[in-house]
Amino acid sequence: MTRALVTPTPTPAAVDRRHRSVLADRDFRLLYTADAAGRLGAQVSFLALPVLAQTVLHAGPGQVGVLSALGTVAFLLIGLPAGAWVDRMPKRTVLVAANLSRVVLTGSIPVAWACGALALPQMYVVVFLTGVATVFFDVAHLAYVPHLVGGDRLVAANSTLSGLNQAADVSGRGIGGLVVQFVGPAAAIVADALGFLWSASSIARIRAAEPSPQRTATARPRLWRETAAGLRFVLGHPMLRALAAKGAVTNLAIQLCQVSFVVLFTEKLHLSAGMLGLVLSTGGIGGLLGAIVAPAVGRRLGHGRALWIVGAVTGPFALLTGFMAPGPLLWVGAAGWMITIVQTGLANVLAVSTRQTVTPAAMLGRMNATFRFLLTGALSVGALLAGLIGTCVGIRAAIFTGAVLIGISWLVVFCSPLRNVRHLHELGERAIPVGRTPCGRSTCHHLRACRRHWHRSGRTGPAVVAELIAVGYSVAGLGRSDTDGPRRHPELVPRPPAPLASRPLTGRVAPLPRESPEGLG
Known part of the structure; x- marks a missing residue:
């Protein structure tokens, strides 16, 4: 007798909730x-x-x-x-x-x-x-x-909240x-x-009822171990790692430009603080527009594609800010800045929704804290670089440096598994091994294999860099070998499903689990 798979259909209440405004x-x-x-x-x-x-x-x-x-x-x-x-x-x-x-x-x-x-x-x-x-x-x-x-309404909610932030x-x-x-x-x-x-x-x-924090039967790990687990989770996940790198580069570049704008307006162009505020507010308008159109653009291009396509289209406009001068060029630069920051407003919706989708509920706090730490640190580095480049080379050189970084930051997403992702439901919650490459080997093992290959081929520079990174991963505990114990936080180890033969037969057969899409895990 053939056993048919029963596909669950959404209830009318769930469908109505999905189409209502948040x-x-x-x-x-x-x-x-x-x-x-x-x-x-x-x-x-x-x-x-x-x-x-x-x-x-x-x-x-x-x-x-x-x-x-x-x-x-x-x-x-x-x-x-x-x-x-x-x-x-x-x-x-x-x-x-x-x-x-x-x-x-x-x-x-x-x-x-x-x-x-x-x-x-x-x-x-x-x-x-x-x-x-x-x-x-x-x-x-x-x-x-x-x-x-x-x-089902995560993107709409993040778009609404991000629009509020940009308006503020x-x-x-x-x-x-x-x-x-x-x-x-x-x-x-x-x-x-x-x-x-x-x-x-x-x-x-x-x-709204909130699920209580998960508690394990064993003793709770120490705080520093849980903190390190969150850091390993972000750095070991190919999609989160790409989003963290993209966000850090973008934050660094925007801060580098904004700090340089202050010096350019006050010392070089001799314009008022009100004019500076007006130019910077155009960036806020661009971010607001990006947050508003993010859901529609995500549906049209795909969530992963939108992140790099919009970045590739809007990023080069940042170069116009380096030519700002009293007169029409000032407003040309302001318009370029507004178009550039559209990608930031869009990323604040789509990237945050992606992060929240691929991260298990038990790891959401640590994932968000890791991103906040990395992105805030990038702001500090950007401010320091603005002063260093502005003093040693020139203030316009600092602006052009930031503009170039903004213009190429989309390449981080383009070279990641997010490049062809169209819908958030393709991602799902995946507890992937932390500190491992997509081929399943530990990060240190992979890096040292690359080092041996480059050393044999005479490319000593990349070999030394790979070895240094591998040592850093080992010291930080981000790339342990198979003998070092579990790579995942205990709360994230999935329970294997019972075989079909051992499941009780009932009148209604549960649907078989779908296989994960290739290349996303």
Whole structure:
């Protein structure tokens, strides 16, 4: 007797949910309003804190620079372990606690100012601890969205949230400047605290059930082991590794250009800060457009193809910024910058959706933390390179260097398995061995085999580089041999399916598992 396979059909409720706008969902709408309130308040503080330090505490340029840097240094200091902590806790609880912490911290500044006790060390501590809370909020937020909307609406949700972020970048600082001008910097920081309070209240009212963090029967690994597992997972996954490299190169190049723009406008072109802000805001408009069209472009070209095709088309326009000068060339460069940043807005939707799709739920926090760490580190390197190249060669040389990097960054995705991916459902959740190449051998074994081949053929340069990278992988524990134990986090080891003969026969036969598409795993 022939056993027919039963193909599950989606229920009418599931089909209706897939075609509804994500904003029609009450829980997602609460998350959206929470993001809007928090980001608007953060944009106000972005201007109010340095203005308060300068006008009330008479801080110098160096002290203001330290104050600004402390807001992002937390990503480099605790970004990686924060992912392991987030994976151990309910995501909604982390979001609410992070927002309430920011309410208390930011609210302490206007209270101290009103009492006449405000001091610069207090502002340093508040900004740093607020950055720590922001690290936990951002990592938990990226891990929470897939649970809230489901995989079928993940791209639409990320497009909506990314569009909100880009709109906040364009308009938030303008609104913040008006608030600071009319009510003063100390009172403006109250608006920031109220925004975080509104955000915490909105997230606390979300009703969607969240799966509890997975617990294993064995003792939980140490924090540093879980952190290293997240790092190995990202660097060992061919798609995540490509997205991390693409994002790091793009962030480095954009930061290199933006820092150089400041020097170009003030010292070379002698243009006002308002004109600089206007040119930079065109980038925000481009990012907003990219986020809006990302779902349609992803459906038309394919999610993987869109990442490199849009990058290849828009990237060369960054070269126009190197020719900016008073007059028409200024607006030509601004238009080129707007077109260039379209790829960033699109990548913020499609790349993030891809990351969330290929990563198991138990690893989402650590994956997002690893990306935050790498991408934030690239921003710091880009700023340092801008100063180095601008001082040694020239400020326009720094802009052209960043523009060239933006123009070729799409090659990273083109040379990865993402190149021909059309739909997210082709990816699925795959727990691939970390520290191994697609052929199944460990990374160190593969690199040293390449080194031996290059050495025999007389190519000593590549052989030395391969050996150094292999040693680095061994030291970091990213490319162990087969005798070194499991390469995957215990939570990610898939349970093998039972053979058909051992399964109980019932009236309804479950469908056979589909084979994974070739070349994606």
